[in-house]
Amino acid sequence: MMATPVDGALTPVTAFALVGALGVGSQWLAWKLRLPAIVLMLAAGLLVGPVLGVFDPVRDIGPLMTPMISIAVAIILFEGGMTLNFHSLVGAAEGVRRLVVLGAPLGWLTSTLALHYVAGLGWGSAAVFGGILIVTGPTVIAPLLRTARLQRRPSALLQWEAIVNDPVGALAAVLAFEVLVVTQSNLELGHAAWELVRGIGFATLIGVAAGWGVAQAFKRGKVAEYMKVPVLFSVLLGAFALSDAMLHESGLLAVTIMGIWIANADLPSYAEMRRFKEHATILLVSGVFILLAASMNLETLSVLNWRSLAFVVVIIAVARPVSVLLALAFTKVPLKERLLVAFTGPRGVVLVAVAGLFGERITALGLEDGAIIAPLAFAIVTATVVLHGFTLAPLARFLGLTAAGQPGVVIVGGSPFATALAEVLGKLEVPVLISDANLVRLRGARNAGLKTFYGDILSETAEFGLDLIGYEKVIAATENDAYNTLVTTDLAPEYGRENVFQLRRDNPESGRHNLPSTLGGKRFAGGLTYSELQQKIREGWQLRSTRLSEEFTVDNFRERNPDGILIGELQDRNGLRFFEFHPDQTPKPSKEARLIHLSPKSETPSQPSADAGAAQD
The missing domain is CATH 3.40.50.720 (NAD(P)-binding Rossmann-like Domain)
Known part of the structure; x- marks a missing residue:
């Protein structure tokens, strides 16, 4: 029998319907108004959550919320892994390869330093969140590029960096989190190292095995065409649960590797599967973002102080430009294009979704600074989307990097x-x-x-x-x-x-x-x-x-x-x-x-x- 909700609370069915309506409705309205969807989703989540108090995910959904977000983030990371095709990276221009091979590690390093010395996070939390900050938001950069109408090379640099670094950033965060989990377990150094290697190795093995098994079954016609997506989802959830049971949260690493393997398996039905996954990811990202925004309260938001503001400024004005300019140094990319890419790094909903989950996990490990990760993620996403949404086109015109004419x-x-x-x-x-x-x-x-x-x-x-x-x-x-x-x-x-x-x-x-x-x-x-x-x-x-x-x-x-x-x-x-x-x-x-x-x-x-x-x- 379904429990009766407390006074003022929504039933779980009503709560799910509200999340879907707000998430998809915000995306549709953003498309009509040609605005970044993340801004409208943030406003909608904060409005029904801390502002009006209509929707409280913890109160209205209850214990289902945490596993739902975990599964949603796993599917999001799997879809991100499916975008990493090594063939496309090999054929990409030198600038794109440098942004991935050098820019991603440099971005991880500079973001971690900013989080530790400016925002005040511990090294463990800073390393996890710093990995997530590599992601520049492929779902955000595409509409900005259409509006700004950049020339070919800077547009390609920003677009491919966002696509390829999406799974790279998630992978970095997952690896950093695995290290943090083991170091917080109070094990001896040798035993801790063994647990880390065992967990990462087991997650990698499961991800490769799941990806290889799915690819072979699809190639040899062992799965009917109409069953491929359901089978893919089932194997994905199975790999996530099995790896997670071996080492807590290692399932995220397993599904990311599984997605990367399938992306490079040259499957005939890859395009159809990826398109369906993209649609599912849009729904999941919208839902997770609304849930996280509605979960914010004045007490949580109050942790944002002058150090948080300084951190946002340092990320936009120092960490991002330094990592990009160093990565593109001594390349054939003109200085104007390097500057445009360096000062354009909008973050998206994937960052908020993954950061929100890791923030909760870090807090559960006993690290109090994990509670500030979600508010910081909202702050950096909001600041970068609004800033670059209004400045990318004028900056491109100032540098003479806009494409002539109309679409x-x-x-x-x-x-x-x-x-x-x-x-x-x-x-x-x-x-x-x-x-x-x-x-x-x-x-x-x-x-x-x-x-x-x-x-x-x-x-x-x-x-x-x-x-x-x-x-x-x-x-x-x-x-x-x-x-x-x-x-x-x-x-x-x-x-x-x-x-x-x-x-x-x-x-x-x-x-x-x-x-x-x-x-x-x-x-x-x-x-x-x-x-x-x-x-x-x-x-x-x-x-x-x-x-x-x-x-x-x-x-x-x-x-x-x-x-x-x-x-x-x-x-x-x-x-x-x-x-x-x-x-x-x-x-x-x-x-x-x-x-x-x-x-x-x-x-x-x-x-x-x-x-x-x-x-x-």
């Missing part, structure tokens, strides 16, 4: 239509990249001076070698309908389904060719197929841009171009928008915009045209 478009397929569309967009100062695996089809784009990529846009070369941060839309316009569907389906989670488009398939309504609505991107270009568009280009149709205004409206445009096909529009305020094709709907352009359209050559344009392939009115 661009990736066009897959080097047809004459794609080339003509790219020329029009280029004249409107929209960056365009045309990709094709056939070098001959790229000849027209190359002759027009357009940026091209010879290869498959889904290849590892494209993933690790192309800077795609400056592009926000994808158009799949090859003659292969199946490949267009594959490209838009694969890239939709990264760019958003509202930003991926493809040409209409031939015979889409036929039972033999009809595909589920969940596959592919939006149809555009008037619903024309590849062959129909090519035929119109051969007949002399032109892609043009026409400016709409109060004097020249959409109705005037339709009068002069009754057969014109509307492709999209470019607004001064909202940027580029492609019109999604619906058979029973007509696109509604804005009143004042640059209208992109495909029109017959014989029709009279609003103003003199430019050239035959792509014209501008």
Whole structure:
């Protein structure tokens, strides 16, 4: 029978629902407002917790809270381990390797020194928390980079550092904690060293065995496709529990190693598994962050004093710049880019989640300074996210490291239509990249001076070698309908389904060719197929841009171009928008915009045209 909650307390079911609503709701609102989600989650957790007193996790959830957070952090660290692909690190630029190989240990050292001498933590607690501070927040840095629109190299440095150092920082913290657990056990030196080696070795063995077993079972078809994610979760929890039983908290090390092993096992279904894990991690990170923020109280927050403020300043202004500048010394990275990376280090929710768990564990070991770790984590995360959120773009502009223009478009397929569309967009100062695996089809784009990529846009070369941060839309316009569907389906989670488009398939309504609505991107270009568009280009149709205004409206445009096909529009305020094709709907352009359209050559344009392939009115 379920226990009756005390007066004013929430039932566990209501508490779980509130945590989910606040976490996911904050993430959604942050996406709509283009703000860092962590700021809104922090505000929501503090509001329902210490401010209003509506939700107290210890009171409302009870003894389930601690194991829930432990399991959530284990899954978060496992997902972080799955991002560490050694192949991508080997192929990365020198600057990225230096930031990982040298920058991470230097960051661990400088953060530990700051925690001990400035914040006043003991060496053990400082070493554990210092390892966590290596993580720069991959979930935070991505939206900041999209907003700041940096040039390719500094953007890649910040992005890859955040991705790779995520599991590295967690691994460092776990190892430091294992050392702390053994040293606090009052064992003799030899026995303590043996317990440490045994625990770390056993955790490593379990992590490798679990990762190898899962990889072999998946490769040999021993697990049905629909069962792979459940099996992965079950093995993950089993490895965590087994290792934890051997040495307390060593389970976190085991699952991190398990994730790293699977990331480098070259599994065919790796992308699908990782994507699901990312979705699960977003839910778990949101929940853990809300729980930790709501658990804060005035007494806990009161431990933050002038030393805490000084620590935050030292981390931002000294520890981070020193470690980055030393790591990038004597490289080909220009000084301006080194300075930008050195003074940009936002921390994210992963740091708070892991720090909150380790803070409790350190306190349970009898070290009182463990209680200050969670408040310090909130302080450093809030300060860095707010600071870098407002200063990254201005600093990049001051250093001359911003990418010119507005967000661009990736066009897959080097047809004459794609080339003509790219020329029009280029004249409107929209960056365009045309990709094709056939070098001959790229000849027209190359002759027009357009940026091209010879290869498959889904290849590892494209993933690790192309800077795609400056592009926000994808158009799949090859003659292969199946490949267009594959490209838009694969890239939709990264760019958003509202930003991926493809040409209409031939015979889409036929039972033999009809595909589920969940596959592919939006149809555009008037619903024309590849062959129909090519035929119109051969007949002399032109892609043009026409400016709409109060004097020249959409109705005037339709009068002069009754057969014109509307492709999209470019607004001064909202940027580029492609019109999604619906058979029973007509696109509604804005009143004042640059209208992109495909029109017959014989029709009279609003103003003199430019050239035959792509014209501008």
